[in-house]
Amino acid sequence: MLQMRRTNEQKSATRQRILDAAARLFRLHGIDAVGVDAIMHAAGLTHGGFYGHFSSKEALVAEVATASLARSAARWAKISREESSETARQLIVGSYLAPAHAAAMEQGCMLTTLGSDMARRPEAKSGIATSVRVMLEALERCLPAQGQRQVQASLSTMVGAVVLARLADDPMLAQSFLDAARSELLGEAASPPEAVGHKL
Amino acid sequence: MLQMRRTNEQKSATRQRILDAAARLFRLHGIDAVGVDAIMHAAGLTHGGFYGHFSSKEALVAEVATASLARSAARWAKISREESSETARQLIVGSYLAPAHAAAMEQGCMLTTLGSDMARRPEAKSGIATSVRVMLEALERCLPAQGQRQVQASLSTMVGAVVLARLADDPMLAQSFLDAARSELLGEAASPPEAVGHKL
DNA sequence: TGTACATCAGTGAACGCGCGTTCACTGATGTAC
DNA sequence: TGTACATCAGTGAACGCGCGTTCACTGATGTAC
Numbered sequence: 478m479l480q481m482r483r484t485n486e487q488k489s490a491t492r493q494r495i496l497d498a499a500a501r502l503f504r505l506h507g508i509d510a511v512g513v514d515a516i517m518h519a520a521g522l523t524h525g526g527f528y529g530h531f532s533s534k535e536a537l538v539a540e541v542a543t544a545s546l547a548r549s550a551a552r553w554a555k556i557s558r559e560e561s562s563e564t565a566r567q568l569i570v571g572s573y574l575a576p577a578h579a580a581a582m583e584q585g586c587m588l589t590t591l592g593s594d595m596a597r598r599p600e601a602k603s604g605i606a607t608s609v610r611v612m613l614e615a616l617e618r619c620l621p622a623q624g625q626r627q628v629q630a631s632l633s634t635m636v637g638a639v640v641l642a643r644l645a646d647d648p649m650l651a652q653s654f655l656d657a658a659r660s661e662l663l664g665e666a667a668s669p670p671e672a673v674g675h676k677l
Numbered sequence: 678m679l680q681m682r683r684t685n686e687q688k689s690a691t692r693q694r695i696l697d698a699a700a701r702l703f704r705l706h707g708i709d710a711v712g713v714d715a716i717m718h719a720a721g722l723t724h725g726g727f728y729g730h731f732s733s734k735e736a737l738v739a740e741v742a743t744a745s746l747a748r749s750a751a752r753w754a755k756i757s758r759e760e761s762s763e764t765a766r767q768l769i770v771g772s773y774l775a776p777a778h779a780a781a782m783e784q785g786c787m788l789t790t791l792g793s794d795m796a797r798r799p800e801a802k803s804g805i806a807t808s809v810r811v812m813l814e815a816l817e818r819c820l821p822a823q824g825q826r827q828v829q830a831s832l833s834t835m836v837g838a839v840v841l842a843r844l845a846d847d848p849m850l851a852q853s854f855l856d857a858a859r860s861e862l863l864g865e866a867a868s869p870p871e872a873v874g875h876k877l
Numbered sequence: 878t879g880t881a882c883a884t885c886a887g888t889g890a891a892c893g894c895g896c897g898t899t900c901a902c903t904g905a906t907g908t909a910c
Numbered sequence: 911t912g913t914a915c916a917t918c919a920g921t922g923a924a925c926g927c928g929c930g931t932t933c934a935c936t937g938a939t940g941t942a943c
Binding site: 505506507509510582588589590591592593594595596597602603605606609610625626627628629630632633634635636637638640641643644645646647650653654656657658660661 | 705706707709710782788789790791792793794795796797802803805806809810825826827828829830832833834835836837838840841843844845846847850853854856857858860861
Binding site: 879880881882883884885886887888889890891892893894895896897898899900901902903904905906907908909910 | 912913914915916917918919920921922923924925926927928929930931932933934935936937938939940941942943
């Protein structure tokens with residue numbers, strides 16, 4: 478019975494591997510373009526075992542969306558509470574608008590990598606909205622003298638800038654969307670020479 | 678030979694019907710979720726005829742993305758040239774941030790309905806970027822005292838606000854993203870009682 | 878400690894289905910005389 | 911004007927394929943005695 482717990486822990490570790498693989502592949506190729514088979518293979522398993530962990534692909538999608546964005550939101554909340562507002566601003570806004578974030582679609586914020594997709598999946602929306610509210614609170618804590626309304630506009634700018642940067646065919650145009658948003662939100666002229674690495 | 682032209686016109690009208698049906702269905706359900714069969718049926722045809730008009734589904738996708746956004750861009754350009762900057766601002770920014778636009782996904786701006794999808798389809802990106810540039814020029818003409826950089830941030834805000842409004846589970850949260858962006862860009866407090874209908 | 882049994886996470890063959898694409902055809906329309 | 915023929919947009923059956931899902935199974939691990 479005590480050993481059973483170790484087995485359960487192993488199973489939930491496997492489950493987490495599936496979730497991580499799915500989060501990565503969905504962002505990289507789009508949800509519909511990634512099959513259960515590909516996800517399980519990326520997690521080092523065979524496809525049949527999938528239904529021991531999730532009731533359907535759609536259930537996985539909802540959980541990936543919720544969990545993945547919740548992790549970002551928790552990170553923002555932590556930073557905004559523990560760091561000075563200037564440092565927090567740099568870590569949150571700065572890394573969101575860093576070229577590294579726009580480039581690394583496979584680990585980019587779900588609002589930008591799957592935003593338009595998720596709008597069509599009602600089962601994922603409540604989880605997403607909860608995290609969005611947490612992200613707004615975090616931003617409100619670290620953006621100087623901004624009310625709720627301005628903070629919402631700021632998050633919109635961040636999301637839109639990353640989406641537009643990824644749509645640009647020309648790297649200069651992509652960069653200029655990020656720079657424009659950064660200068661609007663942080664008052665900086667351009668991205669720093671060494672951009673802060675983006676974590677989720 | 679002269680009558681042939683009438684036939685050709687009919688064929689290109691059919692082609693346009695296919696493009697329109699695809700543009701609508703892709704936005705509504707996502708590209709991968711809509712089959713050639715469904716598109717042709719929506720255009721009043723059977724699936725086999727598709728390949729008389731397009732070489733592949735992927736070719737259709739690229740053309741839909743390009744043509745659909747080009748139409749929006751042309752409309753913005755026209756408005757920004759023919760109307761006073763205040764009227765143009767209302768027509769472009771105001772209707773983009775109107776609840777009707779967020780609600781009508783099937784005819785919403787492609788940057789918001791298929792933005793994250795299109796980032797994964799390199800063949801569509803150059804057409805999209807061209808239209809984005811035209812849209813930036815139109816915005817620069819009608820937003821007061823904004824340089825290129827601020828205009829890019831403004832377009833980012835518009836795109837992000839519509840994406841976030843569609844992701845919200847609560848209509849109040851959705852509305853507040855639109856209002857926040859509107860007040861940021863137009864200096865208005867809230868959406869007017871009768872929102873201007875959004876055209877593409 | 879050693880042996881027989883139970884559990885259950887993961888395997889892999891199989892299913893029905895809808896996809897993108899092909900192709901032989903049909904039948905309305907336009908041309909030739 | 912009337913008839914025979916050519917064109918070609920659109921039809922619909924058929925294809926191979928990969929999808930999501932099911933299920934009988936295996937074999938490693940944990941339990942009972």
